[in-house]
Amino acid sequence: MSTIFEKSYQRSIDSLVTRFAKPAMQGATLKAWLFDDQKSRKAAEHTLQAAGVNATLRSAYKPLVHFFIEEIDCTALAAASIGYPMHEACAPNRFLLETYPLTKLVGDATVEFYATDAANSTYHVNLTYQDGHEESHQVFAPNRTHSDIDGQTLLSPTGWLNINHEGQESAERLETDLEQLFHDAIAAISAYDWGNTEPYFEELNVSAQLPFKDRALPYAEEVISLTEALHEDIYFSLLEFFQKKSGRPLGDRGLQPGQIVPEITYHAGAPSVRVSTRKLNTEDSTGPHQQLSTAQAPLFAAQILQELDTLGGEHYQAHARSGRIVHGRYIKGSDAPIMISGAQHANETSGVVGALRAAQQLITRKNAHFTISPLENPDGYELHRRLCAVNPKHMHHAARYTAMGDDLEYRSAEKLGEKAIRTKAQALTGAKLHVNLHGYPSHEWTRPLSGYIPRGFGMWTLPKGFFLVVRHQVAWTQQAEKLVDHVTRHLAAIDGLVQQNNAQIALFEKHAGETGFRIINGFPCLITADNAYSVPITLITEYPDETIYGENFIRGHTAQMETVLAAYQALQKHIKE
Template identity: 20%
Template sequence: MFRNGELIHEERIETDVEKIWDVYQQQILPDIRDYVDRKTAGRQDELPDLQPFFNKLEITVETSEPNERLNSREDLLSSLDGLHEDMYFVGTDYFKNYGYEKCGEITDAPGLILPRIRKVNGRGAYIKAAVFAQQSDQPEIKAEKAVITRLVDYDDLDVRLMGLYFENGKVIASVRVEGVPDELVSSYAALMDRGILSVGSEIDDVDAVEFCTESGKYRAVVSPATAPEKNMDIRDVKIAENELMGYEEYMDIIAQLKRVEGLKVYRTARSYKGRSIYAVEFRPDRRGYVSRTKRITEYPTELITSRHHANEVSSTNSAFMLIKALLTNDKYRELTEHMNLAVVPMENVDGAAIHYELQKENPHWKFHVARFNAIGKEFYYEHFKVHTIHTEAVSLRRLFMRLLPDVIVDDHGVPSHEWEQQFSGYTSPSFKGFWLPRSLLYGYFFHIAGDEYRSSLDLCHKMEDVIADAFLADEEITRENLMWARQFEKYAHGWMPKLFPASYYKNMITYWIPHVYDPTHRYPSVRYPWILSVDYVSEVADETAQGKYLYSCARAHLVHDLAVVDMLMKAGKVYDNCEELVDGSAAVKHVRKRPVIAQ
């Protein structure tokens, strides 16, 4: 305060959000650190293997702060949305640094850090934190008088398929098992034989499994699950195209799709919390056994994955819209005579369950807490690990090895409004380039640099063309793309082009991410470039999108997904055929060369 130009009083008055933030930083995070210190005492050199440290850290916040939608695009005026982002990301960064400090490795799966923030008019600064412990550090069965834990370490276990053979008209799978006591193998086979184990209903085209150890053989009859009757028309499947879907809504549609002719719906994995991840595969109208090996050899294969980051919501809607479009449009009647296609409508099922509950209170926040899995892990780092507690990651690896796809399209999303974190330098420290949306939809191609896989890069460029042309032919998408681009140019790219890059091609932004071949890389196109020709990630501005805008985002995904399907259906294929007859023995080879040739 000044009087006659003279300072007479100076005092800084904290806002309620600042008071809440100080409590979080100065009390809650140090307290939870002390808890983790005590829990891991004497074992801190192995911290990464001791994760998660807790099941959930729940922070409840109530205060009266701005939280309103603006009459401009999807924009918000909400310090609470920003506070939610700060609490989550600063919390996860806190534990990454904790691991690095204690043992030289980041710990990026500490447990779920879950802010629950509500605007309450007239409320001051209220914050409460509660930590929920894991019931156990490892899987176990608790009986009345005993606790049964894992008897064998994964590293000591060796299970492999040795072969298939016929016996009395039945197909028997011979499986070699090492590193497991015979008593356990015998019990496992007995449970499977009685139909108690779910794995027994998930094995196709085999009548029995014979487990072979050094000292014995144990046989189990496969009990195929009762296939649902194919008595539902895809037109009758209730797909809410403009409604945000949670896990339960997704499972309801999956149950309906199991009854639709022409689709094979199967579980690919269970998540960390035990929820089911499904693939929907288009199957040819054939009787009897359909050889996957022959189909992969004859036709190109595409895998479309959706909702890896669960707050990027529209790809689940678009996945179901795509399935419906392909089954109802006569243009795609012969789809399976030209290509193989599988769709995963929801990969991060635990994140989707978290997100769905949070958006009920605040339906337009970004909610990056649901970006990762149930204990805070970005599980794409785990995709090709054989043993991982982040079991949702297993889905992609299993599908990749099963399908050997030529093309993967990974449908993602970004915020639909400003990504601000007021206590972290205003923009998100780890995602500065995503401060503002730049387009309704843009994309990334991950490819191998150099000449060895030049033909795969040529296919990527052709795919860029067909997607861009499909968008140019759509007036609504073109209008939206240009509107977002003008804003991005004015406030971001025009000022700081290195931080906010934008390379336009036919009104569409595409980023090219070159890599050197690496057999240990997490991206399949870098790890297996001789198999996967195209690895494309699409991004729409859809985080927690709702209503008509959600439908607009889903339709953008749908348009580019259909464009890629069209390209693959018309693609040319080159085969390497060879016949040899030497000393009375014959050898015949029929190999499809990769990549396909886009027309």
């Protein structure tokens, strides 16, 4: 291991107490916005008030949501009308997105949003209570404008102080400990000499400890988590840095920097960060096997291989950077063949189980004909296992791509690596249909220090149900439409699935606007013609599975399984050449 950067930081909240809890500040009124959790802020308030300072410490992250949670008796509310600001440096719905999932936190109260067309970072809140009385509030959301690595202007949450002392009022931005840690780590990595040859490292590790506890919200999988948010912001910021360094456009998925691993944990002490390079991990975690049909958590790699072996057929394989093997099985029959794959993005785990369950059912057919490679990205999958051992409910996008740091889908023929599992499957079968099982976050995804909305992933920030993406060659338009109709009709018969979709879509539209998808038989669908794909039709599933467990996980892999089975049936009935 080689250390590139290491630093500890005084907590901003401690610095604030030291600055104001002294005799010279008695009688002052202080309003501060910090990233600290409620317990820490309340403790600091009490200390300051004991020193004669009238202090109110609020959250700089999702301030409107925290305002309702911490300052409003939502059980007594009848209605809320909320005007959200707009700013030229961010998407029009940015401040609306930050209110998510407020409408699910206020009981039976009705909530309406409207744009104020003001750029003052302030929400206008009008409340009507069940007893008839009304209140109006101004909820400040401190933000700063700054330039990103590409020179674009961003608007990001930040710390803030409003001070009233001896008749003098002042307001100032407070660069918090969280912001300092983030920017110092990115700056240190940006200044390091990485050479000019990809990959630049085996593992680039960013280990940080934050004193901010996660706060579970009383709705679905939603959690306010700055440890998760920092993981996401560090990971994607570093991808952007290396994309820029390599001369690629931001968002390019062919970049191969190596495996970037932010490991962000809770610690009650001072915030700290250490950046280091490490050897690539090559060991697989081990653990108990689960019954596939009732699996309540992602499977260990050893069980995935064992389940594959029980299918029989012909084994074929590819290799990952670490030396791990990507396994596939070819079941040969006289039906029209299908390719089944999972875990291209290894933090999307419901598809692994769904693929195996579908294969178990397909082999009972007399003429079954398919390939299955349920774990295409074993290096990312093991990283996901490692990260979930500490933070099991985080989405961990660092495990999304391969240990090369790229999305295997975008590899060229010269260096296929894991992607060779697909070219071999197509060569074995000549399949016209590839069912590629994916997932996406089951709770809100943010990058609070880089504009809040994840760059290039604005449509993925909130869950919007189980949806389908179809990419087809131009000549296969009619067959693709038949496939989607057949699959969605089949899925609509699954108890509760359409209802879940409707609920998530309604909440998405309330807090983000239109989904931009066609709704087909109750399922959002995105169908596009794309001749770049070698298989005539690719059906991509997107289940909100990052990161769910228990009955929710079972529902997820059941939906994935049923999609495969329905697609196989549609291929035989409707869309043969």
